[in-house]
Amino acid sequence: MWVSLALTAVAVTFYVTEWVSLELTSLGTLALLLVVFTVFPAIGPDGARVLTPQDLLSGFSNPALLTVMALLVVGEGLIRTGALDSVAHWAFSYKLSAATSLILMLVIVLGLSAFLNNTPVVVIFIPILQAMANRLKVNPSRVMMPLSYVAILGGMTTLIGSSTNLLVASTLMDMGQPGLGFFEITGLGLVLAAVGFGYVALVMPRLLPERAGMASQMTRHGKQFISQIVVPSDSHLVGQKAVAGAFKSLPNVTVRVIQRGEHAELPPFDDYAIRPGDTLVIAATRDALTELAARHPGLLHPPRRPGEEDRTRDRLRDGGEEETDTIRRDGGGSNGNGVEKDRPEQTEQVMVEAMITPSSRLIGPNLQQLAFRQRYRCLVIGIQRRARMIRTSMTQIRLEAGDTLLIMGRQADIEALSRERDLVVLSGTTGTLPRRHHAGLAAGIFAAAVGLAAVGLVPIVVAAIVAATLMIAIQAVNLRQATRALDRKILMVVVAALALGQALEATGAATFVATSVVGVFADLGPAAILSMFFLIVAGFTNVLTNNATAVLFTPVGIGLATQLGVDPHIFAITTLLASNCSFASPVGYQTNLLIMGPGHYTFSDYTRAGLPLLLLLWVTYSLVAPWYFGL
Template sequence: MWITLALTTIVVVLYVTEWVSLEMTSLGTLAVLLVLFQLFPAIDAATGERLVTAADLLAGFSNPALLTVLALLVVGEGLIRAGALDSVAEWATHPRLSAWVSVLVIIVLVAVLSAFLNNTPVVVIFIPILQAMAVRLNVNASRVMMPLSYAAILGGMTTLIGSSTNLLVSSALIDLGLEPLSFFEITPAGLLMAGLGLCYVILVLPRVLPERAGMASRMTHHGKQFISQIVVPSDSHLVGEKAVAGAFKSLPDITVRMIQRGEHAELPPFDDYAVKPGDTLVIAATRAALTEISSRHPGLLHPPRRLGVDRARDRLRDGDTDTGDANANARREKDRDKDRDGGKDLQDQEVLVETMVTPSSRLIGANLQQLGFRQRYRCLVIGIQRRARMIRASMTQIRLEAGDNLLIQGRWADTEALGRERDLVVLSGTTGVLPRRHNAGLAAGIFITAVGLAALGIVPIVVAAIVAAVLMIAVQAVNLRQATRALDRKILLVVVAALALGQALENTGAAAVVANTALGLFQDLGPAVILSLFFLIVAGFTNVLTNNATAVLFTPVGINLAAELGVDPHVFAITTVLAANCSFASPVGYQTNLLIMGPGHYTFSDYTRAGLPLLLLVWVAFSLFAPWYWSL
């Protein structure tokens, strides 16, 4: 029991600090538990049976709640790829609505959708749309990104399928031999908290959020300068030149922000760094300075003449076997190159855009050099942000993670194509164009039928979710490759490890010891106060741990507290659900908070300043509501 408690403490520390990745911590936890209970089995003194077996520890992989969560991820991906949410988004951004009304409608819509859908893909869909709304309003995106995430979290606490956390707590009740939560059992308390929370999000939150400039704005000094690039030809006077005090003599009134050589990025100062043919100089300059250098050195600001041929060759390498089309494309590229000096085609204009790596992206885990990003997308990555911080050192060696922001320069046509495979979401330089509809009505019908059957109790949620996921694949709303990518391995491994720890805590008696210790400290305060303090403790942990791990680890403690107090265990289970969803005060507790950290350019302290009052508001509301509703 004590070894299990010590291991739990170590795992919590590793989850919070992320000294080791969450996936490796989870796998390591499973391995340690398997070895521990194999070499030192916990034996029931009365029956002589093992209290914790390998089957118990690995049962998480077949846990119905986890399977439901994974199936719902596939269903959500099918809805998005089929364009089933497009009409909703288009209605919310109707031109007849003012921009502020559109933002308000989107916030409420996200909360409603998150009650029935996994909120991560919902947030990913609306991030670029809200970016476009922020441009229309002439306000910083930081004013609208955090309300988007908080609305999704609040909506997720209103129904059983609103969040994976809710399903896991319900599953833990089954494991403990109790009745699971019904579909709308958490709805009364959840609606109260979500309603109050949305009032705060809409009326107060935009006023306390700071103005944060994005990467593009900082690099261009808020629009006073333009970002451009110089591809150094072999006969250029720049070849061999070195910077003096960070500036190049041949480029007066121009600031060189970065020198890209192949897949290597060199940041200033450029002391003793000689320019070579083929180097790409990313520059910032006024319109007058760019005009001057363009007139003095014609063609210097344009890509090499063979760029079109190289692109055609790239298409062939990427699987385009229609040689005629490839040659035609190459000829068109050449014709465009010839006409560049006379005026650029819109598709050939160089633009600077910010993009975000999506949770299901194929880019995750690899660096730019391994991906051959420039060759694959024909765009140049000139900056990477992680958790709103610019990563400067060895940019091409950084392994990409979900939520990373990439500052990308390329032709308009190429940047528009970046998000087609949903590896990246274009955050700026776009109007937030939505994908074309494909089987949208059928996908929506499958989802609504599955939710309806589960809500009415006709079939178990796990059955409805898995069948709906299979049907999404069958009707080609999503293919097998896309469905596989939609499965979040972080959720899978963290939940399985947390379930194993929870099983060990319960079966060794560690959860009961924690509950009895807490009860000994607060027994005289009464059930209502203990429930309120339990909510606050769980809400505090969910802001430093993942919400799923917090829910699974605290459910056995809550059930034991309920047993000692003589209270319905569902009361403490619902409390765990609601509190574990209160991931407002930090970016690490919930994935949507991490996803909007880059687009909103937030710091950690922004979440504390904006989210802590919301957490306290929800806690006070619950503390007043719970004693009346459950007659404590």
Template structure:
């Protein structure tokens, strides 16, 4: 037992110091435990062999977590939330502050039913744009976004991976298990208290730092591009307002070509099928345009010679956008895009041309290229990467980014809601429902295999496997029972309420030093041992661990969403302690006072 305590303590120390990566420490922990427990005659309380120590990697909870990451990635890759996001951006013009509140409520609601990380990734650019609109620093919104998503994770079984892991320990150790909404009421109460603190304290405790980038989203380089209005295009019938086409956000129309006629601003023409718009826009504006409505993307992909029959077998390829520079001495110099046959040669489409020397007001396809011109290219990932071998252009590989294939967005939404419903109503176990949803995302083309594998975080996988092994080691050697006896002996004289409060505080402090998943797995068997010794409901004990393990607010390393918002919010390490530590204290006091109500102690 003492040796196990030493191994666990060293593991915690290495996780905190971060001298070695989480992957290396996790594998080191597993190897050490495998070697240690191979020693014969250890006189264990419970049998513990290699199969038991490695069982964490096959735990249903871990499988469910990995599958849910794939489902969340499917939503992200298809831009399934682009519709709601566009609605939010429109509402900003009328009531920015009310819309800001709605955005936070939306992030909270979504985080109740899916992994927090993709939610935060999707809402970071929204809040950055909104902060610019209301003329406030992003540092006022990024940390509240992370904290609210963490609080939302307390409310349902799949709201956080921690909840699934603790439930797995509960099912393995006892005859009890958590249902989808077991923790909903106490979780919502604690989340409501935490949200109230965030609203009241944010103006005083969060820094007001200027954005380093100064909102580069729409002040970057302008590309000359053209948009062809097809018969079913969303621009058909659109009329200008004060000479401008307001439906094209952050895109400036410089000329309309209608047959042999050309129209210059200010415009008075209602757009018709067959019109060609010559526009000036940044790369990000053009990317957002292609991600806004399926018709824009479908129109690009259906251009003759680009998405022909040979592409049917590659329907799951990623669609990317990148930049390429016309090389000195290129055969393309002095010729336009049509004369080069760029699409035929490369299977890529030129979305726009950028030339620093002057603003060009002519059809993009009529522009004769010069050395140094930057082409904004669009196509399937394989074809764009093929430009590396093209001697006429220099592919700026670092600029290559994937576009969400919003043609599959409705399918992705249906799969997501079906996955949640099957688990929420108890039709299927959560791991079965999640695996089914992940498979459906791949089979329907919402994700390809590479994107699905990329969604599987190896750090989480190895960390949870190592934490399982440490928890089992504590059980097998009697270490969990020893700690439980110590906690009971110290706090039991003061009553069950004080005992539960003490466990909550210990877990809440440790979860800010090491991973919340590792903390939950270490303390779940300890909490169940306390339950066995005191007669407290085991459900109450595991919920105590769940709520406390989710109190990861005081450090940026406590939870991955904290790390995600650290850069966009321009935070320092101390900012999390100043704003997060009082939140932990408030939640601890609230839980301690309300625990008799929650659990009928």
């Protein structure tokens, strides 16, 4: 028992301080537990081991962990197809401020979590809030933790709001007590949820760090690229007129000039209708160009004149056999009419930024003269030049040293491009285009999985694994992307936490601590004992899982109620509400683990932002519960 307590204290210390990585701390904790309980086995009253290596390693097959891993793959599929972007667009279509939009979304999450499992609710809103944060210029680290905590608060308000609530009610009936009513916890739950929501919405964002992922830091999404659109005859742009200088079908895009034949029209473009064949010179961020390329494939492709492909082949053939082989490996590249056989729906399109080096052979000519597309089998869709206002067609800009090109192509071609000496592919700028043609199917798979799990037709773990498999099957994500979506940090932290929880429970350490601490306050009366009991359970739920804490402490609470001569339901409800206070660590509740990656959080972030919330709810409960229960 003492060894288990000591290992728990050491593990929590290393988790909070992060002297070593979370993965190494988790692996070391698991290894020490295996050694201790194998070399010095704990024997129960029946002569059998109370904890075997199989028990300690069972966390790898834990349904909650498998659910989290599968839902990470499902979420990756939704993000890569852009399936939920329209929901995010609706959320801020009312021109609300960033703070108001966020509070609106959190209120919706709070309401849904009262009647639905918290995990699918959080999974639904992670990509929505990611898109909202991007459009509202808010760091995702400021919104992901509030999302998880609001879902937990909503789960406190009804009996079906959380699996923890149902476990407490089930344990209560197993011990011969009447079960909890559907709304028996609603009164106190709403009080705690209201106080907690105020803290999460108004205070917590100020405590969370401005932390972006490495890719976001490196890609510098705010800088402007010059690009161009040659309007085809069947384009949705034909006939559109500018409103206040902007075109409705080109959101977040600035049109700098419209070239029509020999005439160049400069802004503002009042009552100037777009015609087929117009060339629009535009300026936009990488995000805006990515969205445009994903929603309208081919719109950013430069036009090709008949016979240009053959002339390019002749020029490259004269330049060397190696370049001729490059085109041959591309499969011909043309159907004979000067139109390349690009099929972006059949292969993943990757976008990357590359800078022209000072000694590059690309300096001087423009993209058409270089035959860049034929030479590298990649398409330049934007050029960025510092401190220069450019109104020239992108394909006519003569390249200079230091220019940054926004390039789109297949993964293999981008990798080949990175080996060129004339260009330096900027590390961390690689990204893929959303597969919009899979968005509807991906959303349908996700909706079916969540719906079946929410109404209880299938377990959430079954729905999640099947949904993840279908996401891979329809190519919303490929196997490589699905594997990368599985966060090893989450995997190891959960497995180690479950093993620690089993050790504490099997050796009686958890019960010993609870009864010892409560016993100190035995002479202070039921109200003080109830307050301390809440704090102890809330503390343990951040080390164990919420479900394990609920099952472990419900019998302890009922025993205390019997000793004090009060209604056992009072301590059962206290156990239920305190077990849901999984705010001070990522290991207490699986939604905390889900948002760890998208929010780029460390273990200490949960403690810094969540511990004040836990203490606030403890103080609130200590003041309200004695009056509510008449103690």
